[in-house]
Amino acid sequence: MNIGSKIEARGPANNTRRIDGSATERIVEALREAIVTLEIPPGAALDKAVLTARFGVSRFPVAEAFTRLKAEGLVDIRPQSGSTVSLIRLADARENMFLRRALEGEALALLATRNNAALLAEVDNNLRCQKMAVEAGDRPGFHRLDLEFHDLLISAVGFPRMRATVERARLALDRVRRLLGTPRRHALTFAEHSAIAQALRKAEPEAARAAMAAHIDSVMVELETFAVAQPDVFADSEPAAERL
Template identity: 65%
Template sequence: MGATEENDLTAGFPAVPTPRSSGATARVVEGLRRAIVNLEFEPGTKLDKAELTRRFGVSRFPVAEALNRLKAEGLVDIRPQSGSIVSRIRLADARENMFLRRALEGEAVAHHAQHRSKELLSALRLNMREQKAAISGDDRARFHRLDLELHDLFVSVVGYPRVRAMVEGARLSLDRARRLLITPRRIALTFREHAKIVAAIAAGDSLAARNAMSAHLDSVIGELEDFAREYPALFDGD
C-alpha cells in the first residue's frame, strides 16, 4: 500500500500515543499528584491546562490524559463548563478508608503482639526514637515520613501483599487530608498514640494493640471532621 493510500485510510482517526507521549503523561500524573497531595494545589483550585503544559514542558495531550487519570483517583474534578479543579476532600471517602485501615491495621498489630518478632520490635523502637528526634528538631516533614514508615512496618511484615496494597491505597487517599492536620499538637498526640501501639505489641497484648490502633485512627478522623467544620470550603460532604 502506498503512503497516499495509507494517509487516506487513517484520515480522521486519532493518532495512537507514542511511548514518548505515554512517558510524558506518567510524568505529569506523578508530578501533579504530588503537588495535590502536598497541598501545593489546595482543594477547589482551578487547574489551567496552559499553565500545566508550561510547568511540565509537555503538550496539551499528556496534560489532558493526566487530568483524566487523576479524576479516576478522585483528586481532580473535570466539569464541562468550568474546566478542571482540584477535588475537595470527601469526608465520606475519608471515613470509609479509615474504616478499612482500622480493620486491617488493627488485625496486623494484633498479629504482631501474638508473635512478638524481635526483628520487628527492633525496627519499631528505632522508628520511635527517630520520631522523637524529629519532634525535638521540629522537623514535620521527617516526622510525617516516619509516621508512614511505621504504619508500613505494621502491614508489610505480616507478609500478605494484597493486604499491604489495600492499606496503601486507603492511606494514599487520606494523605492529603492528614497533611492538613500536621500541627505540633497533632504530632505530639500521634507520637503518644504510636507509643501505646508499640508498647502493646512488645507486651504481647493483642487486644490492647488492636484497641490502641483503633483509638489512634479514630483520633485522626475526629480531628479531620473538626477541621472540616472550621474550613468547609476545602471539603465535600456533611
C-alpha cells in the first residue's frame, strides 16, 4: 500500500526547528485525518521515507508526528520493525462508551428538567437535516450532523470540563464510528436521536437518560458484532460475553 499517495502534502518545509514545528503540525493533521477516516486502515505500515518525500521535509518532523499520534493511540512505533497504524482496541472503545453513557445520560436528564425552547429548536433543525442526509445517502454529512447533535446537547449543560471529557472520549471513537457508518446504522441512529429529542420535549428526565443509554448501548453491541466478523481490524476482538 502506498501510504504517501493517500495523504495531501501542503507545501514545503525549511530546516529550522521553528519551521519543523509547523511541518510537524501539518503532518500530524494529515495523518490523523487519513487514519480516522480509514483512508489508512488499521495495521497499515507507515513508511518514513515515503512520508518525508511526500511532505518535502526531513525525518525529524515525521518522527515527531509519529510520536504525537502514538500518544493519541493512533500509531504504534516499533524501533526494530517500523511504525504502523494502531489496531482498534475494543477495551478502549468500551471504556469510552462507558464514559459517554454516564456523562451524556446525566446531561440529558438535567436538560429534561429545563424548558429550553431554543435548544429544542436547534435539535429539531439538526434532526431535519439528519433525515435528509439519511435519505440522500450522505454518509459524511450524516457523520457531521451526528457530532453536532451530541455537541448541541452537551454544550447546553454549560459544564466545560464535562464537555471536554466527552469530546476526548468521542475523538477516541472516531474510527469506530466510521467503521459502523453504514446506511442502516445511520437510519438507526436517526431513530435513536429522535427518541432522545422526544424525551426532552416531554421533559422526562428518566426517559431522556434511558434514551441516551439505549443509543450508546446499541452502537456498542453493533461494534462487538463487527469485531467478531472483522477481527483483523482489532487488537483485542474477543467479545465481552466470552470474557465473563
